[in-house]
Amino acid sequence: MVKMKRIALILTLVGLCMGVEAQKANWQNLDLKTDSVFGISTEKAYKELLQHKKAVPVLVAVIDGGVDTAHEDLKAIIWNNPKEKANNGKDDDKNGYVDDMHGWNFIGGPKGDVHYDNLELVRILRRDSAKYGSLTDSTVSAADKAGYEKYKKMRKEYEQGAINAARTLQGIEGFKSVLDRVVAAIGKDTPTIDDFKKYIPRDPGETQICRVVIGQLEKDPDYTHFKEEELGGAIKHFQVQKEYQYNISYDPRSIVGDDYNNSQERNYGNADVTGPDADHGTHVSGIIGAVRDNAIGIMGVADHVQIMAVRVVPDGDERDKDVANGIRYAADNGAKVINMSFGKGYSWDKKAVDEAVKYAMSKDVLLVHAAGNEGNNLEKHTNYPTRTYEDGSGQADAWIEVGASGPDDDSTLVASFSNYGKTKVDVFAPGVGIYSTTPGSHYANHDGTSMAAPVVTGLAALIREYYPKLSASQVKEIIMRSVVKPTHKVIVMDDDQPRQVLLSDISVTGGVVNAYEALKLAATYK
Numbered sequence: 001m002v003k004m005k006r007i008a009l010i011l012t013l014v015g016l017c018m019g020v021e022a023q024k025a026n027w028q029n030l031d032l033k034t035d036s037v038f039g040i041s042t043e044k045a046y047k048e049l050l051q052h053k054k055a056v057p058v059l060v061a062v063i064d065g066g067v068d069t070a071h072e073d074l075k076a077i078i079w080n081n082p083k084e085k086a087n088n089g090k091d092d093d094k095n096g097y098v099d100d101m102h103g104w105n106f107i108g109g110p111k112g113d114v115h116y117d118n119l120e121l122v123r124i125l126r127r128d129s130a131k132y133g134s135l136t137d138s139t140v141s142a143a144d145k146a147g148y149e150k151y152k153k154m155r156k157e158y159e160q161g162a163i164n165a166a167r168t169l170q171g172i173e174g175f176k177s178v179l180d181r182v183v184a185a186i187g188k189d190t191p192t193i194d195d196f197k198k199y200i201p202r203d204p205g206e207t208q209i210c211r212v213v214i215g216q217l218e219k220d221p222d223y224t225h226f227k228e229e230e231l232g233g234a235i236k237h238f239q240v241q242k243e244y245q246y247n248i249s250y251d252p253r254s255i256v257g258d259d260y261n262n263s264q265e266r267n268y269g270n271a272d273v274t275g276p277d278a279d280h281g282t283h284v285s286g287i288i289g290a291v292r293d294n295a296i297g298i299m300g301v302a303d304h305v306q307i308m309a310v311r312v313v314p315d316g317d318e319r320d321k322d323v324a325n326g327i328r329y330a331a332d333n334g335a336k337v338i339n340m341s342f343g344k345g346y347s348w349d350k351k352a353v354d355e356a357v358k359y360a361m362s363k364d365v366l367l368v369h370a371a372g373n374e375g376n377n378l379e380k381h382t383n384y385p386t387r388t389y390e391d392g393s394g395q396a397d398a399w400i401e402v403g404a405s406g407p408d409d410d411s412t413l414v415a416s417f418s419n420y421g422k423t424k425v426d427v428f429a430p431g432v433g434i435y436s437t438t439p440g441s442h443y444a445n446h447d448g449t450s451m452a453a454p455v456v457t458g459l460a461a462l463i464r465e466y467y468p469k470l471s472a473s474q475v476k477e478i479i480m481r482s483v484v485k486p487t488h489k490v491i492v493m494d495d496d497q498p499r500q501v502l503l504s505d506i507s508v509t510g511g512v513v514n515a516y517e518a519l520k521l522a523a524t525y526k
Helices: 042-050 120-132 145-186 193-198 204-219 223-245 279-289 320-332 350-362 449-466 472-481 515-522
Strands: 058-064 103-105 305-311 337-340 366-370 399-405 427-430 434-438 442-446 490-494 497-501
Touching: 042 449, 042 515, 058 279, 058 320, 058 449, 103 320, 120 145, 145 193, 145 204, 145 223, 193 204, 204 223, 279 305, 279 434, 279 442, 279 449, 305 320, 305 449, 320 337, 320 350, 337 449, 366 449, 366 472, 399 449, 399 472, 427 449, 434 449, 449 472, 449 515, 472 515
Parallel strands: 058 305, 058 337, 103 305, 337 366, 366 399, 399 427
Antiparallel strands: 434 442, 490 497
């Protein structure tokens, strides 16, 4: 899995610096015609369509890595379980979860919270090694041949991934070492761009480092941010990959204390919905519904939401059992829209997730899922969970798969990292340089389909606020029918080759969601 949060990686061996360009404030909610950015026209909708209209609160579940429930721009919209009394150690509402005031954490337990976990690929290899690990091409039986070949393929992918993580970490640490040497020679702890321009490199390595740093500081002159957030974040990312995600000996599940092999088990976890790293879920929550009229922070898409925090995503791949239980918990406790900004390349127990999705459908819940950040064609690659049921019984109707778009109405409209697929991705939504809430009452730009999905979730909630009689399937239909369809081609990567395509070639609707058009259409439904 490529974790769906913005990590500006410094690819030092080739001197490539990646960063998010500054975007117009609140651009995802602006209008293409009025503001010259390809937002979803939320502000136009509030101004022209929603004034003096009454709304009802809509409960939105954010199934993610945790939410900062005390954030200044979110605390007013955090769900408070009306049937639960805080911190009394009792299950007051008899739903099986003690003190679940704001949601539930399915990756915690009496021993604390899971922070890091493996990739699903690694967990499956660990599970299957007992059966296939000692086999060879000459000793495998005919009955085990198919499983063995799949195991070999996965083993090769794992080994390559582990090698890449270790090599990239080594390269970035080498970059930092040379940078530290340059900074020491400059003689300032926080050098400026002019300091780097004036510095005379002593070898080719220093020349390369200065070029990369100057390029970054031209975008953002804050050297401390570059060193601590960009470079430090890249080092941490690959350290986590090496030490936890690709470490086949690491298994943190004992922290949870459940019977992991029992997919029917429901009542485990704890009430800590923030967890050790709530950056991603907090950012997602702000996009959906950060308070619009408090003169601080940002403006979410929807103005009358309550956010239910359901923690199932560690730093690593989420587990199917937890995802399934997170969906069930949200549906049972009144959520009408569920945001799922996570994904992975393999599935341990898709049946459990499928059953939970079907259960949510029965409760009239709309699920919104991020398409993933690998730049892949999902007609060829899979990003789990998917709306197609494993047992062949069809698809989840009230499910929207979301790709990420950028602010410019040109060939770069589809974000370079976004997955796509003619029958797999329904719509696109803003997901580049999105400014939103982060823990500690802070704010930051992130990009990813993780940011695009909550734009659609916020739109779905907005429709359900003002047109509460509409079903989940009707809300999906409205969102799909009201997209803005560009007529020009966009660039995507296909098997590492750039290709120019229409949005209708890489998505079901061929368009970017639009709040103004969606609300106009919703008004015509009876």
